[in-house]
Amino acid sequence: MTYQNILIVKLSAIGDVIHALPVAPALKQCFPQTRLTWVVEPPAYDVLTNNPCIDEIIVFEKKRCKSLAGLYRYAPAFIRELRERRFDLALDLQGLFKSAAISWLSGAPERLVYCDAREHSDWIGKKICGPNLKGHIVERYLDVARALGCRAAEPEFIIKITAAEFAQAGAIAHQAGLDSKNPYVILMPGTNWPNKCWPADHFATLAGKLFASGLIPVFVGSAADQNAMQAIQGQSAVPLLDLTGKTSLKQLAALIKNARAVVAGDTGPMHLAAAIGTPVVALFGPTDPRRNGPCGPGHVVLTTSHACTGCWQRKCLKELECLVDISPALVYQSLVKMVG
CATH class of the missing domain: 3.40.50.2000 (Glycogen Phosphorylase B;)
Incomplete structure (x- = not known):
């Protein structure tokens, strides 16, 4: 046929x-x-x-x-x-x-x-x-x-970022104070489910560890993530480079492409990073990484220790802070092993 x-x-x-x-x-x-x-x-x-x-x-x-x-x-x-x-x-x-x-x-x-x-x-x-x-x-x-007879042995992700989109992303980063020649790690605080979010104080602590080790923490996301970003800034002991709400999706892809690694929950931009080939430390709680984890080699998935992990509930029925027991130290150790 x-x-x-x-x-x-x-x-x-x-x-x-x-x-x-x-x-x-x-x-x-x-x-x-x-x-x-x-x-x-x-x-x-x-x-x-x-x-x-x-x-x-x-x-x-x-x-x-x-x-x-x-x-x-x-x-x-x-x-x-x-x-x-x-x-x-x-x-x-x-x-x-x-x-x-x-x-x-x-x-x-x-x-x-x-x-x-x-x-x-x-x-x-x-x-x-x-x-x-x-x-x-x-x-x-x-x-x-x-089912149509197609072989489809290995998933192939094609996401085309134009030279103009790379240039635009570079200009946005430069204006915010990032020299893209320096090594940086992308941090994504926002998700579309409240219980997919890693706590603000954990992001602030991780940013401090990265800053001390010479890796620049760069926060990204949509305009809807700016409240979460404010909470992180309020608890951070180091200056934070905030690009939330400042990039288009393809400009974000360009920034991710040049990053050493990404830290994020189960969210669209995390899957964008995996598809592009940038290594990801993915933080999972209410969703199942066997179904939704970052696709491809080289990624690390950290899962909350709660017995109810993978519940697929948008809001925790037990009123737990789902990802709180994934420590900044553990995420940092995973990043250090990842980026060498």
Whole structure:
């Protein structure tokens, strides 16, 4: 079986889109003449830009569909844009109602959905449960490509950072006081779940240890992480280089690419670092690193000692500070071994 036009539906979040990235080269190697289109929401759009395996990116503006009036105005043009491509296969890698609806509205006669489908999305596509059902999420997504006969032996992450994006990142860092020729470590205090966050005083202590050893601690994140950053600054005994809210996603990728290492919880930029190939010390509590850990060699995963680790609860039902028992000393020791 061959395909002329394949649609991938993986809308959000940033980490989830990064996990699905290896599906694109797997499909292109299997079906080199196929035109590959990816539907994504705006926050994760930059992950896909300039990817040679993706022929077209269609942005789904979910915010415009929050009311009936907005849906009425937005949906017809969006559906028409999908139908004009004449897809013969749609892969729903999101497994939610909204992604299933896009897969169905595309008009593709063949629709596959990956195994963890929810919200009855498997009613619209054929559910694919491969050999990695209990394995890493990257392998689960690749099992959908394998079900089509694609080999997909090793995950291949393609994230293209342009020379302009490297230059912009360098200028932002320089303005903040970072000489990128000096060795630095990226610290990411923000996550999208409260109980994925490492305590502010731990970040402050780690920053002091790094500063004393000649490694510059550089804090990054979105504008939403600035409150967490203020708490860290209030407890730090050393000056901190704060770039939270100051970079685009690709500019952040450029900074990560040139860093010696990254320290972060289970968050999109952590998975960005792993995909780029920068070594990561990943801090895990409520989520399971066997499913969501940094993909690839050279990383270290530190997990809280609580018996309830891997509970998959956004807020701790026991009111514990989930990651508090992962000490700054342990993280620092892991970094020293990592960077040599």
